Amino acid sequence: FDDDIDLWKEYEEKELDKSATRGDIAAMLYYVLTGSKYKGVPQEYDLEEISLTIEKDEILRFDDEYGKKDSIIESIEDMVDDLEYVQFTKPLNKDNTFLYYDYNSRSRSNSFVTNRNKYYIDPDDEQPDLSKVSVVPKTSGVLEIEYIAYDEDGESYKGLIKITVEGKYDDLDDITFTGYENTPIKFMISEFKKVFNKEFEYTPDDEISFELPDEKFGTLYFDENKDGELKDAEEIEAKNSFKLKQMNFIYFNPAEDFVDEDEPAEIKYTVEDQEGNLYEGIINITVKSLLGELTIDEDDDFGIEVKDYLDEFDDYDFQKIKFEKADKDDKSTLTIETNTGTRSVIGMELNIRRLQDIEFEPEKDFDGTTFKYTVTTDEGLQFKGLVTVDD
Numbered sequence: 196f197d198d199d200i201d202l203w204k205e206y207e208e209k210e211l212d213k214s215a216t217r218g219d220i221a222a223m224l225y226y227v228l229t230g231s232k233y234k235g236v237p238q239e240y241d242l243e244e245i246s247l248t249i250e251k252d253e254i255l256r257f258d259d260e261y262g263k264k265d266s267i268i269e270s271i272e273d274m275v276d277d278l279e280y281v282q283f284t285k286p287l288n289k290d291n292t293f294l295y296y297d298y299n300s301r302s303r304s305n306s307f308v309t310n311r312n313k314y315y316i317d318p319d320d321e322q323p324d325l326s327k328v329s330v331v332p333k334t335s336g337v338l339e340i341e342y343i344a345y346d347e348d349g350e351s352y353k354g355l356i357k358i359t360v361e362g363k364y365d366d367l368d369d370i371t372f373t374g375y376e377n378t379p380i381k382f383m384i385s386e387f388k389k390v391f392n393k394e395f396e397y398t399p400d401d402e403i404s405f406e407l408p409d410e411k412f413g414t415l416y417f418d419e420n421k422d423g424e425l426k427d428a429e430e431i432e433a434k435n436s437f438k439l440k441q442m443n444f445i446y447f448n449p450a451e452d453f454v455d456e457d458e459p460a461e462i463k464y465t466v467e468d469q470e471g472n473l474y475e476g477i478i479n480i481t482v483k484s485l486l487g488e489l490t491i492d493e494d495d496d497f498g499i500e501v502k503d504y505l506d507e508f509d510d511y512d513f514q515k516i517k518f519e520k521a522d523k524d525d526k527s528t529l530t531i532e533t534n535t536g537t538r539s540v541i542g543m544e545l546n547i548r549r550l551q552d553i554e555f556e557p558e559k560d561f562d563g564t565t566f567k568y569t570v571t572t573d574e575g576l577q578f579k580g581l582v583t584v585d586d
Contacts, residue, residue, distance in 0.1 A: 240354055242344065245356045248358070249358060254331050257328045271344055279316060280322075280344075281313070282313055282342065283342050288307070293332050295331050298329040314328055338357070339357055366474070369479055370390055372447070372479070374481075376482055376485060377451060377452065378485075380447045382442050387403075394474060400469065405464045407431070413453060413480075414448050415431040416445070417429055417446075454483065456481060456484070461478070463475065485508065488582075489501065497582075502551050513570045516571075517542065517568060518568045520567070530553070563584065
């Protein structure tokens with residue numbers, strides 16, 4: 196060999212307790228003869244891939260026939276004449292969470308398959324039995340099992356088993372509801388029926404349970420007495436479930452002042468039909484600002500402009516209004532005439548009837564300002580808005 200080829204240095208830190216495949220031997224011979232690593236594209240596996248799809252809660256033994264497919268053992272035997280045993284190289288022992296030996300679902304102490312063991316097709320009393328190897332998935336996704344199959348002549352063949360684990364639930368299309376800040380948003384049974392109808396034959400008694408939203412977004416309520424008033428005792432808990440026919444009495448009550456028109460609040464739910472099939476879906480709830488922003492000019496009649504704007508929201512009976520400065524250092528203000536003279540109304544809650552009497556007083560060298568305001572309805576609902584005054 197050339198002086199610069201140091202096989203010991205190259206292999207001293209490698210694990211040499213595993214038998215080499217034909218591809219490994221070819222690559223090693225190429226290195227010995229040329230002093231270079233193989234630059235071609237070697238075939239990664241000697242055997243055709245075995246592919247199966249199972250459910251998340253299924254247990255798949257290597258000797259199970261799956262649907263119209265052969266068992267995993269039969270599939271390997273079809274590719275390797277006189278198969279004697281199999282060793283597993285993936286998952287590694289430290290990463291193995293799903294490949295078991297002699298698995299018992301009732302036992303709390305099951306054993307994993309190990310990389311060093313040989314699992315025999317026709318074992319004696321002391322040898323591990325390949326038919327007792329099982330796949331027990333914990334999550335959905337794709338599981339890969341790499342193995343080396345050995346025949347009775349000692350020839351080895353590297354192969355891959357790829358198992359797709361499907362989730363326990365079927366996914367439903369998203370449902371979308373839209374409402375306004377500080378206002379309960381009622382669920383509509385028709386939206387659920389529309390989505391369910393695409394996947395299964397629903398009935399009024401199908402059971403629905405919700406994953407509770409983060410309280411920073413809002414709270415779910417069941418209006419049990421159907422009076423439209425949401426009480427603390429009607430707040431939904433995680434253990435609660437409801438029938439489809441009750442969906443018109445479920446409300447999402449947004450957290451105080453919560454508004455987000457770009458990122459909806461998400462509520463995950465599960466529905467079980469009358470045959471015991473489970474489906475998962477998401478309810479997206481967009482909470483908008485009712486009032487938004489009004490822009491007027493410095494010369495406009497401030498109180499009249501705001502009154503006319505609020506009159507457009509004729510579904511709400513506004514009773515009170517309070518203004519605040521958006522910029523506390525701004526010297527511009529809002530005033531009203533009283534029996535004792537002119538006074539600022541900033542921070543003062545006024546009857547909505549006095550709104551038309553409010554006047555805007557700009558600061559010196561005025562170049563625009565913004566006021567925040569809160570209106571309260573006859574039902575105690577509060578909404579926030581902005582008024583920007585341009586110069």
